[in-house]
Amino acid sequence: MLFNKRTERYFIWVFFPLALLMPLFLAENTFFVSKLTSVMIFALFVMSLDYLVGRCGLITLGHAMFYGLGGYLFWMIAPEYEAVNFWVYTFYICTIAAAVALVIGFLVLRTSGIYMIMITLAFAQMAFYFFSDSIEFGGNDGLFIYVKPETSIFGLSFFDLDNPIHFYYLCLLSLFNTLVFFRVLIRSRFGRVVDAINENPGRTTALGYNIFMYRLMSYVIASALGAYAGYLFTLQYGFVNPSMMAWTTSGSALVMSILGGMGSIYGAILGTFAYEGLHYLLEHLTEYWMLFMGILIIAMVMIFKNGIAGYMEKLLEKRI
Amino acid sequence: MDTSLFLVQLINGLQYGLLLFLIASGLTLVFGVMGILNLAHGSMYMVGAYLAWYFVEHTGSFALSAIISAVIALIIGVVVERTLIRQLYRRNHLDQVLLTIGMIFVFNALQSLLWGNDPLGVAVPAALSSAVPLTDVLEYPVYRIFVALLCIAIAVVMYFMINKTRLGMLIRAGESNREMVECLGIDIRQLYTIVFAIGVMLAAVAGVVAAPMSSIVPGMGEHILITCFVVVVIGGMGSIKGAFVAALLVGLVDTFASVLVPQMSSMMIYIVMAFILLIKPQGLFSS
Numbered sequence: 001m002l003f004n005k006r007t008e009r010y011f012i013w014v015f016f017p018l019a020l021l022m023p024l025f026l027a028e029n030t031f032f033v034s035k036l037t038s039v040m041i042f043a044l045f046v047m048s049l050d051y052l053v054g055r056c057g058l059i060t061l062g063h064a065m066f067y068g069l070g071g072y073l074f075w076m077i078a079p080e081y082e083a084v085n086f087w088v089y090t091f092y093i094c095t096i097a098a099a100v101a102l103v104i105g106f107l108v109l110r111t112s113g114i115y116m117i118m119i120t121l122a123f124a125q126m127a128f129y130f131f132s133d134s135i136e137f138g139g140n141d142g143l144f145i146y147v148k149p150e151t152s153i154f155g156l157s158f159f160d161l162d163n164p165i166h167f168y169y170l171c172l173l174s175l176f177n178t179l180v181f182f183r184v185l186i187r188s189r190f191g192r193v194v195d196a197i198n199e200n201p202g203r204t205t206a207l208g209y210n211i212f213m214y215r216l217m218s219y220v221i222a223s224a225l226g227a228y229a230g231y232l233f234t235l236q237y238g239f240v241n242p243s244m245m246a247w248t249t250s251g252s253a254l255v256m257s258i259l260g261g262m263g264s265i266y267g268a269i270l271g272t273f274a275y276e277g278l279h280y281l282l283e284h285l286t287e288y289w290m291l292f293m294g295i296l297i298i299a300m301v302m303i304f305k306n307g308i309a310g311y312m313e314k315l316l317e318k319r320i
Numbered sequence: 321m322d323t324s325l326f327l328v329q330l331i332n333g334l335q336y337g338l339l340l341f342l343i344a345s346g347l348t349l350v351f352g353v354m355g356i357l358n359l360a361h362g363s364m365y366m367v368g369a370y371l372a373w374y375f376v377e378h379t380g381s382f383a384l385s386a387i388i389s390a391v392i393a394l395i396i397g398v399v400v401e402r403t404l405i406r407q408l409y410r411r412n413h414l415d416q417v418l419l420t421i422g423m424i425f426v427f428n429a430l431q432s433l434l435w436g437n438d439p440l441g442v443a444v445p446a447a448l449s450s451a452v453p454l455t456d457v458l459e460y461p462v463y464r465i466f467v468a469l470l471c472i473a474i475a476v477v478m479y480f481m482i483n484k485t486r487l488g489m490l491i492r493a494g495e496s497n498r499e500m501v502e503c504l505g506i507d508i509r510q511l512y513t514i515v516f517a518i519g520v521m522l523a524a525v526a527g528v529v530a531a532p533m534s535s536i537v538p539g540m541g542e543h544i545l546i547t548c549f550v551v552v553v554i555g556g557m558g559s560i561k562g563a564f565v566a567a568l569l570v571g572l573v574d575t576f577a578s579v580l581v582p583q584m585s586s587m588m589i590y591i592v593m594a595f596i597l598l599i600k601p602q603g604l605f606s607s
Binding site: 262 | 404425428550583591
């Protein structure tokens with residue numbers, strides 16, 4: 001289904017100003033700020049998955065591999081006791097992750113449907129066990145990042161990554177940029193071809209497009225952004241461990257994306273906040289939060305067929 | 321590796337593979353006939369193991385508890401299919417993934433609610449607790465051999481059921497053309513309920529027989545689920561024969577890898593799976 005642009009615009013105008021103003025009121029509550037930051041980082045990850053699954057129709061259960069890779073790559077290429085430049089390393093990490101995605105995508109995209117779900121899972125599990133079984137990479141405990149990068153551009157530094165509020169704004173900016181990036185991408189010529197491929201691969205091929213290349217490019221873009229989210233996660237908590245790559249990470253990201261409204265991109269933010277919010281709430285109310293979470297997820301599938309974004313759009317359509 | 325160690329690993333691998341087949345056959349049957357990707361299948365394995373523990377504690381008889389657990393699993397299967405799975409036939413795989421992930425949450429929560437989170441164990445039934453000598457110094461537990469034979473027996477029964485009986489004929493027909501079966505006046509919804517319940521029961525029975533061989537812990541379902549997916553995908557989704565071959569392959573690869581290349585043993589089955597899918601993207605026995 002095609003999502004309504006007006007609802008997306010409303011959402012952007014409500015969510016981002018609120019998020020921008022939030023630290024003014026709650027700056028003292030460091031726990032809350034850092035919780036929101038981590039949810040935003042994950043929302044960025046879910047957004048990249050949402051593009052891949054919802055827009056390109058490439059269902060993957062191995063996206064968390066790139067999330068973890070973002071963290072491990074930083075540990076591998078950055079010197080241990082020296083602050084590096086954040087922007088330069090963002091570029092490095094996204095580039096290397098993109099190169100990895102190019103190779104893996106080349107193999108994975110030969111399959112489709114249920115087999116693609118499984119082969120992406122296979123690669124992710126390989127990466128998971130590679131890192132969790134190796135001594136050099138810290139095994140199951142993972143690794144610590146001792147020095148956080150500095151963020152100067154031409155000698156001007158806007159963000160101090162050790163300050164939770166600064167880091168919050170950096171993540172908010174990243175999330176906003178990613179959303180804008182996908183909006184532009186989807187409305188571009190490239191995005192329209194991708195939509196056409198999702199709608200009908202056969203006809204798009206008949207029109208003379210090399211659908212494999214479009215899929216591969218989408219896979220590379222989404223994977224690089226997934227790695228960026230993992231890099232931010234690692235910077236926030238100062239460690240990286242294999243559970244970032246576990247299939248359950250991919251699985252819950254998929255749940256959030258479906259919850260938000262698959263393919264709507266901004267729905268990724270809705271889905272992640274709804275899921276994490278419910279999780280947090282239920283976990284504090286009851287020891288058996290999983291029971292209610294499970295029932296809620298089941299109810300969501302039965303009632304909201306197009307996720308929260310789809311439901312919001314229905315509501316708005318009725319009123320206007 | 322000398323001959324006797326090789327022999328033990330070979331039997332271990334085959335026995336593990338047969339157990340995997342028991343679980344994976346239900347998964348592949350449900351996918352093949354109903355087109356449902358049931359992520360909660362591993363939870364049924366977990367439920368089976370916990371039920372076995374519970375009834376062994378209360379009745380003292382392993383055989384009796386196995387039968388009660390299988391019946392309860394059948395009932396769970398029917399109820400879940402009638403209330404939840406039935407809504408999903410016309411939906412895409414993603415909705416199925418979401419719904420069955422929700423079911424995993426519910427089953428995990430019920431498990432910790434009813435039985436707690438401590439690891440539990442079931443004693444090997446007394447009649448099967450001895451060991452047979454393999455060589456002068458090595459012996460092999462009878463219970464494991466019993467499990468292997470039981471799995472083979474179930475596989476044979478399934479083979480006959482699918483190829484020789486009326487129900488099996490309907491299952492095969494439902495696999496190839498749902499509408500046509502409906503047109504012939506068969507209530508396909510009833511068939512689906514039966515198939516789903518059988519799938520659930522197979523997973524639960526696997527959980528029951530695995531209970532005395534491994535400790536019963538929360539999360540055991542998810543771990544086995546992923547391994548079974550590997551089996552089902554290598555064999556070709558929906559193919560029981562493929563699941564059988566793939567289960568033995570995965571069992572052997574996993575067992576021998578942990579002896580020969582311990583540092584990458586956990587990766588090995590995924591490497592094999594990726595390799596097979598790259599050569600045969602639809603699995604070994606795809607229709």
